[in-house]
Every structure is written in C-alpha cells, then in structure tokens.
Amino acid sequence: MTTATPPPSRTRHKGRLFDWRLLVGVAVVGALLALSLATGVYDIRGADDGGEMFAITRIPRTVALVLAGAAMAMSGLVMQLLTQNRFVEPTTTGTTEWAGLGLLTVMILLPGASIGTRMAGAILAAFVGTMVFFLFLRRVTLRSSLIVPIVGIMLGAVVSSVSTFVALRTDMLQNLGVWFAGSFTSVLRGQYEPLWIVAVVAVAVFVVADRFTVAGLGEEISTNVGLNHNRVVLLGTTLIAVATGVVTVVVGNLPFLGLIVPNIVSMFRGDDLRGNLPWVCLLGIGIVTVCDLVGRTIVMPFEVPVSLILGVVGAVVFILLLLRQRRRG
Template identity: 60%
Template sequence: MSTLASTVEEPPRLKQRWWPLATAILVVASLLVASIAIGVYDITADDFGGELVWITRVPRTLALVLAGAALATSGLVMQMLTQNRFVDATTSGTTEWAALGLLLSALLLPDLGLVGKMVVASCFAFVGAMLFMLILNRVVIRTTLVVPLIGIMLGAVVSAATTFIAAQFNLLQMLGTWFMGSFTAVTRGRYEVLWVVAIVTLLVFLLADRITVAGLGKDVATSVGLNYRAILYSGTALVAIAAGVTVVVVGFLPLLGLVVPNIVSMIRGDHVRANLPWVALGGIALVTVCDIIGRVIIRPFEVPVSMVLGLVGAVVFITLLLRRQRG
C-alpha cells in the first residue's frame, strides 16, 4: 500500500521540481526570440532580411547566451572560492587585467589573431585573479566589504596603468571600446571564439561539488581528501578564461557575475549545484534584457549593454548591502 502511495505521489513532486525551471527556460527562450526579432532593419521587408538574420541577429543572440551563462556561473565560482558574496570578475580586478593583456598584445603583437588575443587576455586575467587571491590570503580582516574593496582597488590601479599606456600610444579610443561592452560588432565570423566559454560553463557544472567543498576552506577541503590548491587554480582559471574571452569579443560586462548568483541565492538558498542552471539562465536573461533595452531606448541608435548592465548591477549591489546591514 505504501509503495502504491509513493508511486502516486511521485509525479506531482517531479512536476513541482521541474515546472519552475521549465518555465524559466521558456521565458529565456522568448527573450532570445525577441532579441533576434528586434533591430533597426525590418527583416521581413525583402530577401536580404533573412540573410541578415544569420549574419548578425543569430550570432549576436548566441553571443548573449554564451557570455551571459559563462560570466554568471564564473561569478558564482569566484564567490565560493573567496567565501564572499560580493566578489566576481569585476570586483576582483580580473577584467582590468584582461584589458591590460589585450592592450599589450595590440602593442607588442599587432598581427596576433583573435584566438591569440584571447589567450593573452586570459593569461593576464589568471595572473590578476591569482594576485587577488594571494593578497586576500595575507589580509587579516576579511569582512564582507573589505574583500571586494581590495579587488576594486587592485582593478583601479591596473586600469590606471592600462589607461596611461594607451594614452602614450594614442590608443585611448580603442581602450574605450573595450571598457564599453557592446554586442553591436558581433557578426558571423567574429563571435565563434565565444564557444570556448561554453566549455567553461560545462566545466563549472562538472566541478560544482568540488568547488563547494573548496569554498568551505582549505582545512575542511583537505580533511575530506580534496586537493584544495588544484581546485583553487582550476576555478580561478575558469574565471580568467571567461573574463578574457568576453573582453576580447564584446568588452566589459560589469557586475553580471555578482548580481545573478546573489539574486538566485536570495530566492533559492545556497545549494550551489541546484542553483547552477538558474544562475546560467539568469545570466542569459539579464544580459539579453539589458541588450534589448540598449537597442530600443534611443532607437535607431544603441546604448552599450555595459551601461545598462552597470546601472542594474549598481542598484542590486546597493540593495544587497542595505539588506545585509538590516539583517
């Protein structure tokens, strides 16, 4: 009798578990369809409209998916490794190091291709992220606000050095393009390198449990037989690759990795593996909404997605601080 009861009750439980995620997938899919449909050129006007969809609209939408999912999930990784909710690639200075690497590659290796620039930017991002971790390990007072403050100050120093070098070689305009993240220039043939960050997202899913244990601290991780240093390096490398590749292709996407994991955690709790699909979908949804807003707000011109995302991220960041202070 109990077996029959459990058999009868299981389908509603499965339905309750999958319905919210299925609904979220449908919402995100609707946003992606809207992204393909929205634009200055009427794709239904003539035969060229269909070709334009595959040249610009579909690549742009795929870039939104890849960058949004990778940066959101890598932000969650950074927060677990530092044991701080207010850390991501933006607030740890990682993206600024990626921009420095990209600038130096443009100066010293001007003929370097897109893949080469991606490798250089990712290597510099990795160095920056590890330097942030090293400084963090030597800081005695590690309160909620001190940790991201260290990253922001480190990023400011690197950004100042990058700007100084760019000014010396008359490259400020190019540097400004990187800092002003936008999907406007994403076309067929220029976004494909972003598929690398799809691998990053997949690896984050595979390493989720190990990253969770590493987030409990070196002593706990070592006591259960986990190679803490290997997970630290692996997680930091994933964050660096996500930051480096996105900076090369679309520029900065500020606070994306901070906002989405925190919102998901507020709604669903702190179960990392269970939250990862939601974090990935949330990253895609947020960057797509911001991109759509940027395209329609002063149509036929575009507001860079980084401006809209930065505004949204700042509001959420301040809200989280106030909420934590009240708590």
C-alpha cells in the same frame, strides 16, 4: 554513529536539479531570445537580403547573449564560493581590468594579431590578476564582506590606471574605450564563434561543481575531507580567467552581472553550486538579453552599450545587497 545535518541554506532544493520552475524560466528566456531575434533597425522581412542579414547579425548576436551572459554569471558564482564572499565577481576583483591589460599588451606588441592570440593574452593576464587577488586576499587579516571587494576594486583601479597610461602613450586610448564598452553591436558571423569556448568552461564547472562547493566551506574543512584546496582554487581561477578573457575580447566588459545573478539565486535556492548552476546561467542570459533589448530600443536607431545599463542596475542591486547585509549584521 549520527550524521550531522548540513545548514538549511546548503540543502534547500537539494536533489531537485530540474523542476517545473526551471522549465518556466527556460520558456521566459526563450521568449526574450526570440524577441532579440526580431528586434533591430534593418528590415529583415521586407529587404531582399533580409535572410542573409538575419544569419549574419541577428543569430550571432543572440547566441553571443546566451554564451556571454551565462559565462559571466557562472564566473561570479564560482568566485564567490572560492572567496566565501557574496560581493566578489570578475569586475570587483580586477579580473576584467587585467584581461583588458593583456589585450592591450598583445595589440601593442602584435598589431596584426589574430583573435586567438588576443584571447590568449587576455586569458593569461586575467589568470595572473585573479591569482594576485587570491594571494593578496590571504594576507588580509580583516575578512569582512566589505573588505574583500574593496581590495579587489582597488587592485582593479590600479591596473585600469596602468592600462589607461599605456594606451595614452601608444595612441590607443580610443581602442581601449571601445573594448571596455561592453556592447553586442559589433558581434557578427565570423567574430562571435570563439565564445563557444565558454560553453566548454560551463560544462567543466558543472563536472567539478561538488569540489567547488566543498572548497567554499574553507581550506581547513576541505582539507579534512581529503580535498586539495589549493588545486581546486587553481582550477577555478583558470576557468574564471578563460571565461572572462574570451568575453572581454569578443564583447567587452559586463559589469556586476556575476554579482547580481548568484545572489538572487542563492536567496531562493541556497549555496549548492551544482543545483544552482542552471538557474544562474539562465538568469544571467535573461538579464543580459533584457539590458540589450533596452539598449537597442531606447534611442533607436542608435544603441546604448549594454554595459551602461548593467552598470546602473548592478550598482543599485549592489547597494541593496550591502543594506541587506548590514541589517543581518
């Protein structure tokens, strides 16, 4: 019996999870994180309480960069596999907008809610919104690479409009703007710790990576090899919702990160989730850190939200990806 050879795009670098290139990438990102620890307006070396401020502000902010960057990049990779579309991620499918709506709802109903309660509301809403997107997607007959993200952006715009209307009627419009700013300015010791939840999500994704990869081949193929496609999609949706909800509550919106990173990695390494996951997390951390450093230094002593810089960079990359897809037909 002969065995069919998988497509080259799915076997490139297969079996080489760690190599010297990844170690070089770890060193580069480590240098960026060290620079993040050393960057800031407050003089941590000359002030008497410099060591305390370093522990309260610099370390939590840098850890948050690592966790948030890895989480959103990883969420984009999983979502692209499950939808079989390279142009989707939490901010182009409405997941982030749903998380914001859930957070807003909790703050209206329970003004003194703890951060755990706010996260629970954001995660639940993100899960519902992502499932709505997947259910809507099943009824769309045109499954071109452009139709899918357009559907997600339209759904996200509707949810964002509802959130804006509710915030306007409840006098919380300013709070809504702050939540979606996507900034690490307010990340302090005692506030960033819930982000460690996304580290658990990353481990879970790595454990079931092979199932996500098979599910990305389509429902018919995954069912033929004995995989429960709907269950895998439900699991993926849950993990994406948890990561998006937690990051939205602690940091805010990080647009296009889940779109940029997986596409760059897959250009060089193919579509194997398990092999790409360390690269995706590493590149996500690097991009977020660079954007945060730029935001901290470009108008120092003031800061530009990292979401603004990510939005500009992401929009440019999105257009380049569309042009590349058009040239390839």
